[in-house]
Amino acid sequence: MNPRTRSSQLYEQALEHIVGGVNSPSRSFKAVGGGAPVFMANAKGAHFTDVDGNKYIDYLAAYGPIITGHAHPHITEAITKAAQNGILYGTPTELEIQLAMMLKDSIPSLDKVRFVNSGTEAVMSTIRVARAYTKRNKIIKFAGCYHGHSDLVLVAAGSGPSTLGIPDSAGIPTSIAQEVITVPFNNLEALREALEHWSDQIAAVMVEPIVGNFGMVMPAPGFLEGLCKLAHDYGALVIYDEVITAFRFHYGSSQTYAGLDNHDQIMPDLTALGKIIGGGLPIGAYGGRKHIMEQVAPLGPAYQAGTMAGNPASVASGIACLEVLQGEGVYEEMERLAIRLTDGLRESADRHGVAMTINRIRGAFSTHFCDHPVTDYDQAQDTDGEKFAAFFRHMLDRGVCLAPSKYEAWFLTTAHVDADIDQTLQAADEALKLVAAG
Numbered sequence: 001m002n003p004r005t006r007s008s009q010l011y012e013q014a015l016e017h018i019v020g021g022v023n024s025p026s027r028s029f030k031a032v033g034g035g036a037p038v039f040m041a042n043a044k045g046a047h048f049t050d051v052d053g054n055k056y057i058d059y060l061a062a063y064g065p066i067i068t069g070h071a072h073p074h075i076t077e078a079i080t081k082a083a084q085n086g087i088l089y090g091t092p093t094e095l096e097i098q099l100a101m102m103l104k105d106s107i108p109s110l111d112k113v114r115f116v117n118s119g120t121e122a123v124m125s126t127i128r129v130a131r132a133y134t135k136r137n138k139i140i141k142f143a144g145c146y147h148g149h150s151d152l153v154l155v156a157a158g159s160g161p162s163t164l165g166i167p168d169s170a171g172i173p174t175s176i177a178q179e180v181i182t183v184p185f186n187n188l189e190a191l192r193e194a195l196e197h198w199s200d201q202i203a204a205v206m207v208e209p210i211v212g213n214f215g216m217v218m219p220a221p222g223f224l225e226g227l228c229k230l231a232h233d234y235g236a237l238v239i240y241d242e243v244i245t246a247f248r249f250h251y252g253s254s255q256t257y258a259g260l261d262n263h264d265q266i267m268p269d270l271t272a273l274g275k276i277i278g279g280g281l282p283i284g285a286y287g288g289r290k291h292i293m294e295q296v297a298p299l300g301p302a303y304q305a306g307t308m309a310g311n312p313a314s315v316a317s318g319i320a321c322l323e324v325l326q327g328e329g330v331y332e333e334m335e336r337l338a339i340r341l342t343d344g345l346r347e348s349a350d351r352h353g354v355a356m357t358i359n360r361i362r363g364a365f366s367t368h369f370c371d372h373p374v375t376d377y378d379q380a381q382d383t384d385g386e387k388f389a390a391f392f393r394h395m396l397d398r399g400v401c402l403a404p405s406k407y408e409a410w411f412l413t414t415a416h417v418d419a420d421i422d423q424t425l426q427a428a429d430e431a432l433k434l435v436a437a438g
C-alpha cells in the first residue's frame with residue numbers, strides 16, 4: 001500500500017476551505033483516531049482507487065445508495081441519456097410518473113408519493129403532513145434512530161451524531177426539542193407510557209422499522225404490530241423511515257419483508273424514502289395514504305416544494321437502479337456473500353478471542369465489539385469504540401473500506417464477488433489478531 005500522502009495534502013487543503021474538511025461529518029475520521037480521511041479518485045463496481053493509487057474493497061456503498069456497485073453501466077447510461085436531454089426543466093416529466101409507479105407497486109402503503117432531494121427532506125415533510133393531518137404537534141421517536149438533520153429529529157439521534165458524541169445537536173431551540181419525545185427501541189411499554197402521558201398531542205410515531213443507524217437491528221417480534229396499534233389507538237399516525245431499508249433486503253420495503261410477520265398489521269400511514277431509490281444521485285420521496293397525502297400543496301394546506309425535486313437525472317438513475325434490483329436472484333446473492341463474510345468474521349473473532357456481536361439482515365450487517373446482544377441504542381453504545389477504531393484502521397491499511405463509525409453497517413452490493421470476500425476475510429483475520437494484541 002502506498003503512503004496516503006496525497007490524501008493528507010488534500011485534507012490540509014480541504015480544512016482551509018470546507019468546514020472540518022468534509023461535506024458530511026460522517027466522512028470525518030474523528031471517531032477513529034482522527035487525521036485525514038481517504039480521498040477517493042474513482043470507483044468501479046465494488047472497488048475504490050484513492051488519490052495515492054491504493055485500491056480498496058468498498059463496504060460503505062456511500063452509506064447505502066450504491067447497492068449495484070459503482071458506475072453500474074445501466075445506471076450510467078440512464079444518467080448520461082438524461083443529461084443529454086437537459087438536466088432540469090422545472091416542469092413535470094414522464095419519468096417521474098414511472099418511478100412513482102415503481103415505488104407504489106412495491107410498497108403497498110403508498111397511494112400517493114412526492115419526490116424531494118434527500119432523506120432529510122423526506123422525513124421533514126412526513127412530519128409536516130402528519131402535523132397538518134392530525135392538528136397535533138408532538139412526535140415520538142426512538143433513541144438512536146437517525147432521521148436526517150432537520151431540527152425535530154436531531155434529538156437522541158444515532159449514526160453520525162452519536163459517532164461524534166452530539167446526539168442532541170446545538171442550534172435547536174428548546175421549544176422545538178420539547179415537541180419530540182424519545183423512547184427506547186423495542187420497548188412497547190415505554191411507548192405506551194409516552195402516548196398515555198401526551199395522549200392528545202402526539203401527531204406521529206416515527207421509526208426505522210428495521211434499524212440501520214445503531215447497527216442493523218431487527219424489531220423484536222410483535223414490536224411493529226404493537227407500535228402501529230398503540231399509535232392508532234391514541235390517534236397518532238405511524239411514519240416509517242425507510243430511507244435505508246427500502247429495497248435493501250428485498251425488492252420492496254420492510255412493510256412486506258418476509259423476515260417480518262403480519263404485514264397487514266404493520267402498515268404505516270406515511271413512509272420516507274431515499275438512498276437506493278436514486279441509484280446514487282440525490283433523491284428522497286415520501287408518501288402514504290391518499291387522504292393523508294392530500295394535505296400536501298397544491299391539494300391541501302401543507303406546503304412543501306423543491307426546485308430540484310423529481311429532476312430527470314435522479315429519477316432516471318433511480319429507475320435504472322430499481323431495474324437492476326429486479327434481476328433474478330440479486331438479493332439472494334448479496335445475502336450469500338454476507339453470510340460467508342459474517343461466518344468468516346465470527347471464526348476469526350473467536351480464534352483471536354475478540355468479543356464481537358454481528359447483526360446480519362440479508363446483505364447488510366453490523367459488527368459490534370462487545371459480548372452482549374445489540375437490540376437497542378444503549379447496547380449499541382456500550383461497545384468498544386477503541387477496538388472498532390483499531391479494527392477500522394487495520395482494515396483500511398489492508399485495502400478494505402468500512403464506514404468510520406462503530407454504529408454504521410457494512411453493505412454488500414450486487415458487484416461484490418467471492419474473491420472480494422476472500423480478500424476481506426484475510427484482512428479481517430490479520431486485523432482482529434492485531435486488535436486482540438492491543
Ligand code: PMP
Nearest residue numbers: 118119120146147148241243244
Ligand atoms: N433517514 C435514515 C434512516 C437515514 O439513514 C438517513 C441518512 N443516513 C436519513 C434519513 C437522511 O438522509 P439524507 O442523508 O439523504 O438526508
